[in-house]
Amino acid sequence: MTRDGTPWAREIAVVAFAQTGHRRTSDELSEVEMLMPVLHDVLAQTGLRTADIGFTCSGSSDYLAGRAFSFTLALDGVGAWPPISESHVEMDGAWALYEAWTKLLTGDADTALVYAYGKSSPGSVRDVLTRQLDPYYLAPLWPDSVALAALQAQALIDAGETDESALAGIAARNREAAAANPHAQLRGPVPPGDYLVRPLRTGDCPPIGDGAAAVILAAGERARELCARPAWIRGVDHRIEAHAPGVRDLTDAPSARLAAERAGAFERPVDTAELHAPFTAQEVILRKALRLDAGVTVNPSGGALAANPVMATGLIRIGEAAARIHRGDSDRALAHATSGPCLQQNLVAVLEGDPR
C-alpha cells in the first residue's frame, strides 16, 4: 500500500524470469557474455524486443568485477541503441527491481527489464566482502564474511535457538531441494565437511560461484498480455539496520520483519518463501523474523546454499518465487533479499497469482 494506506496506482507483476547455470568459475566468459543468454531468455519468454522495454535497471558491483564502471560494459548486452531509459544500483539486483517497480508505479513506463550479475571466481570473495565494512574501525581488521556469519551462528546457538545438527539439517534440506534445480551449483547430498570458521562447517556456507539473472516487470493489462499467470507484486519494502555488528542483536532481523510488515506479508499466510540466507543459521533467524511456520515451503529452489552468485542471489529469490506462481505451484509467495554483513539490510516482496 502507498504511504496513505491506499492501494497502489497500478498493479505490477513479474512476468518472466531467467538465470544462468551457476558455476564455480566462468573464466571463458566475460560478464556481458554471461548475461546475454539470460537477457535473450526473458525477452523470448515475453516476445518483447529491447526496444519495447520502457525502463531498464541493473545491479552489480565494481569490487567483484575489479574495475570501475564495470556495469557500463553490460549495457552492450542490453543493446542500448536507440538510447534507453536506464539506471543502475550498486546493490543486489533485488534493489534494482525495487527501483524499477517504483518507476512503473509512476506510470512513466509499462515494462521494465531488471538484471543482475556477479563473478565471485576471479578473487577471494571472502576478502573482497570485508571492504563493505566500516573503513575506519572494522575493515582494517579484515573480518571476512564467513567469520561474521559464524559470530551470528554462535550467538544463535548460545541463545538456545538452534544447534549444529539442526544447521546441518537446513543445509541438507536446501541441497536436496536443489537436486531438482538445473541452475543450482550444489545439488543433492553435500557432506557437512570440516569447520570453516567454528561453528560453521563448509556445508553451512554457500558455494562460491558466478552467475546472472534477469526479470521482466509489467504493469496492469500489459502483464496479462505477456504472461498467462503474472506474479503480482502485492508489496515490496526494504529496511536497513545499524552497521556495527556489536550494536545489533545478531539473533534477530528486525529490518526483515519491518520490511515484511510494510510489504503486507503478515496480512495473509504465504505458501512459499524464497529466502536469501547464504548461511544456514540465517535461515533460522529469517524464519523467525518473517513468521514462517512449518507449513510454508521454504527455498524450493535450494536457495543461496545451493547457488550464490553475489549481486544476483537476491533477485533470483524473487525470480524463483515468481516462477512458481507462473507455473501454478504457488498462489502467494514471499521473496527475501539481503545485503551486508549478518543480514544488515533486507528486502521483502510479496507475490500473488490470480485466483484459480
Added chain:
Amino acid sequence: MSKEPVAVTGIGQTRHVAARRDVSIAGLVREAARRALDDAELTWSDIDAVVIGKAPDFFEGVMMPELYLADALGAVGKPMLRVHTAGSVGGSTALVAANLVAARVHGTVLTLAYEKQSESNAMWGLSLPIPFQQPLLAGAGGFFAPHVRAYVRRSGAPDTIGSLVAYKDRRNALKNPYAHLHEHDITLEKVQSSPMLWDPIRYSETCPSSDGACAMVLTDRAGAARSPRPPAWLLGGAMRSEPTLFAGKDFVSPQAGKDCAADVYRQAGIADPRRDIDAVEMYVPFSWYEPMWLENLGFAEEGEGWKLTESGVTELDGDLPVNMSGGVLSTNPIGASGMIRFAEAALQVRGQAGEHQVEGARRVLGHAYGGGSQFFSMWLVGDRPPTS
C-alpha cells in the same frame, strides 16, 4: 492516478575542498544531510527513506558504502538505496529519490551524493588496467579531448572559446562560498597561458578533484505546504543511456543527451528551451563542454553553441546564464557533481542562490552526464508546482 508533485524543500552541501582531512566519510555526508534538514526545518525522524549515490567505490576503497553510512544518515530502520550511474549519478540519485515521492511510496525522502576523492587518486582510478583497456589514456581528459577537437573542427569555433568558459566559471565560483576553487587573482590571460594538458584542454580548463557532499530533501505536496522557505518544484526529469562505443556514435552530441532533454521538455511543456528556460546548470568538467552541451540540449543550433559563450549570453548577467555556481570546473567531488547541478537549479528557482542568484529565475535546468558521454540525467525545476 497522476503522479504526486515533487518539491525540493531542503538543500545542503559541504564547503568543497581538495581534502577534508578533518572528517570521516560519515562525517562528510552527515554535514551535508544536516544542512539540508536544517534548510527544510526537519529532523531525521521526518525522513521516510534515504537514497544515496556516488561514483565508483574504488575512489574511497569502500564497497557498497550505504551499509556503513546507514547510521550516519539516520537510515536505521528505514529504506536505503544506493545508485551508481557513473558521472551522472548525482542527478540519477535525485531522480530515483523523486520517483519514490512521485509514486507515493514515501512522503519525504533524503537524497545525498558524495565523493571523498582525497582518499585515493581519481585520475588513476579512472584509468583502467589491461586487459580492460589499451594503455592509451590517462584520466577522463585523455578520453574527452579528441571529442572536443572534433567539436572545434566541426563547428569552426575560435580556439579561445574554452578559456572564456573557464574564466567565466571560475569568476562565478568567487560568488559561491561552497565552491572549491576561489581564484581571486584569475585573469583571462592566466587561463590562456596555463599548461596544455590534453590539447586543446589547458590546466585551467579542467575540473579540480574535490571532497564534498550535497543533499536534498524531496517531499510531496503536503510536505511542500509545510516548508518554511519557497520550494522548488520538479517539472520534468529523465535519464537516458547509450553504449560507450559503437559505429556511428556521435561523441560531440550524443543522441542519449538529445533524447533525455526532449523527454524533460515534453514533461515540462517547454516548446523552446532558449526562450522558456531562464538558466542552466550543466555538467562541464572540461571547458569546451559548455558550447557542446548548449547544442546538445537544444539551446543553440548545431555548430552555434560557441557563439552564445563568445557573446556573453552565458555569463551570470547574460540572457542565459550557465553554471552560476562556478560549475564542475570549480568544484568536482565526482559522485556529488551531478547532484550539485540539480541542487543549484533548485536554489535558483527558490531565490536562495545568494551572490550568484539570477534575478527572476523561474525555470532552471540541471544536467549531468557520465561514462563515455553515454549516461545522462536531467531535471527541470520551477518556482511553481506543475499544472498537469
